[in-house]
Amino acid sequence: MLSLAEENYLKAIYHLSDDGAKDVLTNELADSMNTKAASVTDMIKKLSAKELITYKKYYGVNVTAKGKGRALQVIRKHRLWETFLVQKLNFTWDEVHEIAEQLEHIRSPRLIEKLDEFLGFPTVDPHGDPIPDGKGKIKIKPQVPLDQVTEGYKGTIIAVKDSDSNLLKYLEKIGAMPGRKIQVIGKEPYDESLEIILENQKVFVSKDVSKNILVTE
Amino acid sequence: MLSLAEENYLKAIYHLSDDGAKDVLTNELADSMNTKAASVTDMIKKLSAKELITYKKYYGVNVTAKGKGRALQVIRKHRLWETFLVQKLNFTWDEVHEIAEQLEHIRSPRLIEKLDEFLGFPTVDPHGDPIPDGKGKIKIKPQVPLDQVTEGYKGTIIAVKDSDSNLLKYLEKIGAMPGRKIQVIGKEPYDESLEIILENQKVFVSKDVSKNILVTE
DNA sequence: ATATTTTTTTAGACAAGCCTAAATTTTATA
DNA sequence: TATAAAATTTAGGCTTGTCTAAAAAAATAT
Incomplete structure (x- = not known):
């Protein structure tokens, strides 16, 4: 089981790497997490030990297949919650990101299934980003x-x-x-x-x- | 701002004290939090320093007015989320407590207002427990x-x-x-x-x- | 009233996640 | 290619929230 911090790092690495296309540097990650490079190095070692990312000292990190799967689950939750906030609670699309950053860490597979169903199995969130399915599959339009x-x-x-x-x-x-x-x-x-x-x-x-x-x- | 742990302790103290009616002993609290007495003493000191609880060494703790207010806000969130889970996502009443334990810590006053409205301003949760209003007021039936x-x-x-x-x-x-x-x-x-x-x-x-x-x- | 048991607190330690400062490695420049 | 600059890692430390073991206080029993 991943901690909240681990989930956030993993998600950031996934995004910064463009779905694994390129490696992510320590300072990039530090900027995006609003933290210091030394802290990033610490966390990188933990995620690497758990085989969620690959790490080559001084040359950056990237997600493993396992890490990518976990990141996509978090992203799925984030985007489903954003959709809920806009469609059901009438938030505007500029208000939902921060709240979804919290909601994405709620642990309950059943909750996400039920939420998905309640929303009518949406395929994109309010910003147009695709919502990964339960297996982490994304349909990306050109x-x-x-x-x-x-x-x-x-x-x-x-x-x-x-x-x-x-x-x-x-x-x-x-x-x-x-x-x-x-x-x-x-x-x-x-x-x-x-x-x-x-x-x-x-x-x-x-x-x-x-x-x-x-x-x- | 309170940490997750602080919110949980405060809520437990509020419940165990019966809305402040009686003092709560260290071991009681340790049992209810699934932790050790020494850990409870540590946390008690922190909450006491923040004037959220009154603490008399060896004789137990109770919520202050401020602490009670905070506890009731958490309880309000818990019960609104339980109501959401049952009424909107079709969970049964025996499934919702654990999930609401997580959701109750989401920080967003607007979210709770909107959720309350979405649910039609319910006054009781699926277990019949009253839902405090935005100011922490509860209507208790005899x-x-x-x-x-x-x-x-x-x-x-x-x-x-x-x-x-x-x-x-x-x-x-x-x-x-x-x-x-x-x-x-x-x-x-x-x-x-x-x-x-x-x-x-x-x-x-x-x-x-x-x-x-x-x-x- | 004293001794024993129970409860609570204190002392010291540990993991997670962060920090600053110093050391090291890589990259850029002269 | 040697050196300066930039990026990264290491070392050591801090806070939060937990723990165990020992000390202290309160409750109970003799």
């Missing part, structure tokens, strides 16, 4: 960050990367939510800001924003 | 344990004291749930077992059971 598309692009918003409350409030204001149609009219070479159409309205968004919007390919 | 009533008693079940899963399953089987009408036909002098009528059915219950059933006066 997607690309909005800052990578070319002028003239037409597609649909799939998800939003960052869960920062201010970003989400802003995106809601301009209508940039998962499921919405989106077009790119122009791209400013100087700062890579985009002129886009959302809900028949022209809007300008900076690169800082556009890189957090994931759209269909 | 009640008495079933083992204290005399032959011929007629009334209604208000609540069940123990949350032991086996007891609850048994009570459900014989129809002894909050809200049900109940009559006492006879009391056996030797072991104080009772012959009762529930749902037009005669049943015998031992004193161990009857003392856990709270009925109208």
Whole structure:
């Protein structure tokens, strides 16, 4: 059984590694966990001893198959709770992340099964992120960050990367939510800001924003 | 802000003291927390320093007004979550206690307000226990344990004291749930077992059971 | 009233998870 | 390639919450 801290580290490693695609450095992890590098090294050793991550001194860590499975279970719980908070308790999508960070650690397989059923087996959370199934399987749609598309692009918003409350409030204001149609009219070479159409309205968004919007390919 | 352990101790002290009516001894608390007396003494000192409990060495502890308020907030959360689990997720009343023990520590005042609203502002939980309001106020109905009533008693079940899963399953089987009408036909002098009528059915219950059933006066 | 038993407290230790400061290894630069 | 800078690890320490063993206080029995 994993402690709360262990679950949080594992989840962070999973996310930072892009589903295991690249190794995660100690300082990266320290930043993302709001802790110090020395503390990270301590925890890394514990997770490594439990064979949840691979660890090569000075060269970073990554999740093992076992570790990835555990991380996905936590992510599943997080996303189901976020869905519950928005769909059933009428929270807005910018309010739910912090609460779900707590709820994701509740231990009860039956609870998650029942919650999943209560919500009608949702496949994505309020931010458009896919919800892993009970076995940790995720269905990922082909997607690309909005800052990578070319002028003239037409597609649909799939998800939003960052869960920062201010970003989400802003995106809601301009209508940039998962499921919405989106077009790119122009791209400013100087700062890579985009002129886009959302809900028949022209809007300008900076690169800082556009890189957090994931759209269909 | 209180730690998880502190909240649990405070809640235990509140319950064992009967809402502050009597002092709680170190060993009592150790038993109820499944821990050792020495550990209890340590924690008692911390809670006492925070003025959440009064502590007289060797003579036990009790909640202060501040401590009682905190305990009631935790109890409010516990009972709201139990209600959610039974009413919305279709858990049976014998399954919810353990899960609510975890959920009661989630920190988010907004979450509890919204949950309360979602549930339609319930006043009692699935075991018949009253749910404190946002300010910690409880409405307690006059009640008495079933083992204290005399032959011929007629009334209604208000609540069940123990949350032991086996007891609850048994009570459900014989129809002894909050809200049900109940009559006492006879009391056996030797072991104080009772012959009762529930749902037009005669049943015998031992004193161990009857003392856990709270009925109208 | 004194001795024995029970209860409670104190003393000292340990694991988890964090920290700072120092040492080490890797990377970047001259 | 030698050296400086940056990243990482190690060493040692702190807090929380737990434990065991010993000491002290209270309750009980003789």
